[in-house]
Amino acid sequence: MASLYERLGGEAAVNVAVERFYRRMLGDERVADYFDGVDMDRQMAKQKAFLTMVFGGPANYSGKDMRAAHAHLVTRGLNDGHVDAVIEHLGGVLKELGAADADIAEVAAIANSVRDHVLSR
Amino acid sequence: MPTIHWREQAIEAPTGQSALDALLNAGVVIPNACRAGACQSCLVRASAGELPPQAQAGLRDDQRARGEVLACRLPVNDGLHLEPAGPLSIAGELILTRRVLPTDSVAVLHLLPPPGLRPLAGQLLHLIREDGLSRPYSVASLPDDTLIELHVRQVPGGRMSTTLCDTAPIGARFGVRGPFGDCTLRDGEQDRPLLLVGVGTGLAPMLGLARDAYARGWRAPVTLIQAGLNEAALYQPEALTALTAAWPGLDWRRVVLQAPASDGVEVGDVVEAAKTSYAAAPSARVYLCGDAAVVNRLRRALFLAGASLAALHADPFTPTA
Numbered sequence A: 001m002a003s004l005y006e007r008l009g010g011e012a013a014v015n016v017a018v019e020r021f022y023r024r025m026l027g028d029e030r031v032a033d034y035f036d037g038v039d040m041d042r043q044m045a046k047q048k049a050f051l052t053m054v055f056g057g058p059a060n061y062s063g064k065d066m067r068a069a070h071a072h073l074v075t076r077g078l079n080d081g082h083v084d085a086v087i088e089h090l091g092g093v094l095k096e097l098g099a100a101d102a103d104i105a106e107v108a109a110i111a112n113s114v115r116d117h118v119l120s121r
Numbered sequence B: 001m002p003t004i005h006w007r008e009q010a011i012e013a014p015t016g017q018s019a020l021d022a023l024l025n026a027g028v029v030i031p032n033a034c035r036a037g038a039c040q041s042c043l044v045r046a047s048a049g050e051l052p053p054q055a056q057a058g059l060r061d062d063q064r065a066r067g068e069v070l071a072c073r074l075p076v077n078d079g080l081h082l083e084p085a086g087p088l089s090i091a092g093e094l095i096l097t098r099r100v101l102p103t104d105s106v107a108v109l110h111l112l113p114p115p116g117l118r119p120l121a122g123q124l125l126h127l128i129r130e131d132g133l134s135r136p137y138s139v140a141s142l143p144d145d146t147l148i149e150l151h152v153r154q155v156p157g158g159r160m161s162t163t164l165c166d167t168a169p170i171g172a173r174f175g176v177r178g179p180f181g182d183c184t185l186r187d188g189e190q191d192r193p194l195l196l197v198g199v200g201t202g203l204a205p206m207l208g209l210a211r212d213a214y215a216r217g218w219r220a221p222v223t224l225i226q227a228g229l230n231e232a233a234l235y236q237p238e239a240l241t242a243l244t245a246a247w248p249g250l251d252w253r254r255v256v257l258q259a260p261a262s263d264g265v266e267v268g269d270v271v272e273a274a275k276t277s278y279a280a281a282p283s284a285r286v287y288l289c290g291d292a293a294v295v296n297r298l299r300r301a302l303f304l305a306g307a308s309l310a311a312l313h314a315d316p317f318t319p320t321a
Ligand SMILES: Cc1cc2nc3c(=O)[nH]c(=O)nc-3n(C[C@H](O)[C@H](O)[C@H](O)COP(=O)(O)OP(=O)(O)OC[C@H]3O[C@@H](n4cnc5c(N)ncnc54)[C@H](O)[C@@H]3O)c2cc1C
Pocket: B124, B135, B136, B137, B138, B139, B151, B152, B153, B154, B155, B156, B157, B158, B159, B160, B161, B162, B201, B202, B204, B205, B315, B316, B317, B318, B319, B320, B321
């Protein structure tokens, strides 16, 4: 059976999803501040890394990496509510792109599995 | 274990490793950010070796042809020879033939190109001074024009801009590298609207694109927004006067931040002006150029308004450090 990443459409799907996801994040005042960098290209690259990871694609992140990537955000107050918002937008984008409910749930589960690392717990 | 080369240096790396990791492990300094092929920070050039398509995804055709490649997406393979990417070759010399000063702080330059250098409107040329100082400027002319037109703002204390705007005599020669950049019109898109926003001397490439669109007989609406701090900053090069006279259908907007302004000049934030023009033609391809802070604000606002990054071209004039 195809992997989750392949079922969702692989790299092509990531490329389509990444703009929509980023637009949602920038447009949501709960989380937008954390993405407030002028360098949109770099931010897009991070969004792509994020999506590749939660789609279960080829990226080798460890919990240590996730801690390091978000540690400076935790000092700025990153909490469970923000992770919930991210997962909500992720689900929204996947639904728009026609993903199956079971796959959406699996993506959410992957995102949830690194919650403690992201929040430095 | 495959062996790759960085310039003359041989580096052994395990099969499956990316060239980026192999180079970093060997102590070579390569900028990198996403490690996912998206940010193009890790661009290098391969003079030999196998380049799988994913390692060149997102690059322009001319970059691919030169062997430029994203090291983070490139698996090591025997025989791979890598070197820094970028403008190594010098295209020849430009000769300054004419300088017009439409305002105190802007110079419109015309330069005679060396044979074979025919940059597209909107592309960049790196001008090189005698002492080696090099700076990018955007092209306002068309490839068939005899002279290349550049607009240069004199930055206070700026080395190259003072030379170009003030001290270089007519007849002065400058080295040139390029052309670079894909802030250019796409072939076969005459039925797609264009939104061109030039802030300060960011007008130069936008004027070039508007002239190019006119020459190609563009059928869809074209909007050219010229923005400046105040009305005195809205310089008007001869080519713009000629274009607006020849092309009454061009939607030419002038926007200044500070009042007062005469009739036909709007007072307000260029970001709001661009958003209204975008809302009227959301299928437009969008080009933004000029002051880096304003261009980045424009880019973000238009992206949030629905423009895809693939149809949103920005050349911020990132200042030198
Ligand atoms: C992609 C790109 C395209 C460009 N196209 C054009 C163009 O078409 N027309 C044009 O006039 N310029 C353009 N520029 C800017 C140009 O390349 C130079 O940066 C500018 O002319 C200043 O160079 P300088 O040697 O005179 O200043 P420097 O001697 O390098 O700098 C002097 C001082 O001024 C500051 N400074 C440098 N640049 C700026 C700036 N843009 N704004 C404010 N402060 C600055 C520096 O930090 C420094 O403190 C472009 C830049 C980029 C990256």
